Amino acid sequence: MxxxxxxxxxxxxxxxxxxxxxxxxxxxxxxxxxxxxxxxxxxxxxxxxxxxxxxxxxxxxxxxxxxxxxxxATPGDTELRARMAVKARELEDDIARLTRMRDGLRHAAACDHERLVECPDFMRTFASPAQPVPR
Known part of the structure; x- marks a missing residue:
């Protein structure tokens, strides 16, 4: 056939x-x-x-x-594999950033604060992991 x-x-x-x-x-x-x-x-x-x-x-x-x-690529392509590992870490960072954005938007869709930027839960979704927003 x-x-x-x-x-x-x-x-x-x-x-x-x-x-x-x-x-x-x-x-x-x-x-x-x-x-x-x-x-x-x-x-x-x-x-x-x-x-x-x-x-x-x-x-x-x-x-x-x-x-x-x-x-x-073959197993011996160490330079390319190192580039792939770097790209994987970059993608993990992007995923974390996009997840925070998604979570913030979901919260914003239901939040009843007069101004969203005054809502600590909303702002917490965008806080840097190194500097969390106080409660």
């Missing part, structure tokens, strides 16, 4: 990227087409998983060059 291939337009539609972005990723070596159907590139379905990984890495702040290295 022949493998089902996806046309570039279908891949673009399914992953929310422009076909030009797919061609760019191909040029940078992040993805590879399976062939062509006429003039149109075709891809194996697993390209969608690869594109999801690329999108996630881009959202995390990795450059295209870093992603290209990441996709071919």
């Amino acid at each position: 022949a493998e089902t291939l996806l046309d570039i337009a279908e891949v673009a539609d399914r992953c929310g990227l422009a076909p030009s972005a797919l061609r760019f990723y191909e040029k940078k070596g992040l993805i590879a087409p399976a062939g062509r159907n006429g003039l149109r590139r075709t891809y194996r379905p697993d390209v969608l998983d690869r594109l999801a990984l690329i999108s996630c890495a881009r959202s995390a702040g990795f450059t295209v060059a870093e992603i290209a290295r990441f996709l071919v």
Whole structure:
């Protein structure tokens, strides 16, 4: 049975990227087409998983060059793995900051203080862990 291939337009539609972005990723070596159907590139379905990984890495702040290295990394790539560990710590900080923001917004949606900035519970959500807001 022949493998089902996806046309570039279908891949673009399914992953929310422009076909030009797919061609760019191909040029940078992040993805590879399976062939062509006429003039149109075709891809194996697993390209969608690869594109999801690329999108996630881009959202995390990795450059295209870093992603290209990441996709071919081996256990011996110590410099890249060190960069990944730094990025993981940065993401932990971002997650903590965004969690505080989410919690503050949830509180603000129900808070009955005249001014939110006078609400100690609201302000506590934004306090630096090193300098907590007094109760």
